[in-house]
Amino acid sequence: MHSYYADSGYGFARRSKPYLRWEHELKLDRFLNEHIEEILAEWEDFSLTLVPVATSSHLVLRDHVRGMLQAIALDIETIQNSEQQYQKSRGNAPHLIGGVQTAASSHGGHRQANDFSLLQLCAEFRALRATVLRLWLPRVGEMTEVISNQMMRFNESIDQALAEAVVTYSSKADQTRELFLAILGHDLRMPLFSMRLAGERLKRSDLSAAQIAETGDRIRSSTRLMNSMVADLLGYTRTQLGSGMPIAPAAVDVNTVCESALEDAMAAHPQSSFELLARGDTTGVFDGVRLHQLFANLLFNAAQYGDRERPVVLGIHGETHGITVKVTNHGQPIPAASLSAIFKPLVQLPEEGAQDERPRTSLGLGLFVAREIAEAHGGSIEVQSDAERGTIFTVRLPVGLTASI
Known part of the structure; x- marks a missing residue:
């Protein structure tokens, strides 16, 4: 017989018994597989509160999270050495099992394409973590070494999935930014060229009053277009920074x-x-x-x-x-x-x-x-x-x- 304390972040539980028997524990991997629909329903309710009209592809997003949870369940029951655990804790696991990388990456890319901010993406993973633990822990009874270990493995996998989603989100955002800058440079060139021609024309001394007025209208039209582009750029930048x-x-x-x-x-x-x-x-x-x-x-x-x-x-x-x-x-x-x-x-x-x-x-x-x-x-x-x-x-x-x- 021996005694120990397990700290899960949700409180301490004293345990005095021979080494743990797995068959008496509600293991997290089994809980994830058996209660996945309940978890998905609660997570989706939270996700849809982040953006009023976030996306109509709810089933696609649910499939992403389903894939993440199934792969996490598989990962929890898979033996890992200390080096693998260390790398995963840093969100740097090279060979994560069963498609978490694919599902998490797909989710991050989908969220970027549907106007979610990076903060909202992170909030979804935080809600997923909290939902699983809140639904699972009341069913385990006592906090044991096995439960504590599974909780640690779960947190490692969630952190890894979040890291993969953020990498894909950031990559997509960088591509969008580069495309935007290319379009901006192309579109500003037209009104700038028009204004340059107008300036050259105004140097002529033989212009009539009507020609001068026409040239002035062309300059005004070009400046209105550029002002509209700049105003849109500033508005877009504010929304992407998360300030609305x-x-x-x-x-x-x-x-x-x-x-x-x-x-x-x-x-x-x-x-x-x-x-x-x-x-x-x-x-x-x-x-x-x-x-x-x-x-x-x-x-x-x-x-x-x-x-x-x-x-x-x-x-x-x-x-x-x-x-x-x-x-x-x-x-x-x-x-x-x-x-x-x-x-x-x-x-x-x-x-x-x-x-x-x-x-x-x-x-x-x-x-x-x-x-x-x-x-x-x-x-x-x-x-x-x-x-x-x-x-x-x-x-x-x-x-x-x-x-x-």
Whole structure:
């Protein structure tokens, strides 16, 4: 007979008996296999609270975690030496058993592609660890050496899986960043080149007043485009840092904001026509600067992809519970398969046929930033598109925000 204390981080338990009998213990590997559906259900409930519309691929994500748990169960019952244990504790196991690496890596890549932050990814693994231990420990009775050892093995495997997910997430994020910088450099080149030509033209002494005015309009159009790109870049950067889209609510007339955004769109797309329709009370508490950015992005997008023979219509409807703004254009409908993806960063709408000379902002951030601004106000944005009604972006804003002091 001998006595010892086992410390699990959940308290101490005194044990006095001959060396442990495995058959009397509810081993963690068996618990993981027998209760995997219960664990997955609780973990998924937590995961879906991180982002309101995180992803519709719940079954895919559940399969990722199922694969991780099954491989962890297999790893727990596999003998390991001290060196293997040391390497795994550092998230550096070279030959992790049974697909944890594949499942964890896939999960990290999927989360990066679905706009989860690195903090949210880590929170999911923290919740998975806590869920397993909370469900398992009450079933083990006493804290024994076997239970303590299995808990240690479980924590090592979770840490390894998290390390693999973070590596894949970071790799995907680096690729996205490089792609973004390449697109940014390409797209800024067009308005900069236009401004350079305008500057060279203004050096001429034989320009008429009309030519000078036309050149000034070209410069103004180019600067509006570059300003839109920079604003989108700053908004995207803030969301990727995990701080969300900051807003400063104050008393605002949305109709006035829309008129200002319309002026920017007309300057950037002088060959397109626009209409503004407003009814009802359009005043409320909003961040006017952010709303200007939201509506300008939608108008730029509509002018870029719409039919020039038909106007882009900006409609505002004020009601007691909120304000609805719709931007409608007629052109090639957005494919149904693309409707769920166009609000993601760095996604560009497909272009068919020959393109004209109208200015384009192809950063793939405008609609993403528009969605972030709408959600920061407690609102929403949605899109529908068909050949008959055109493409309609609908923004709904509640009027219940409190003005900042």
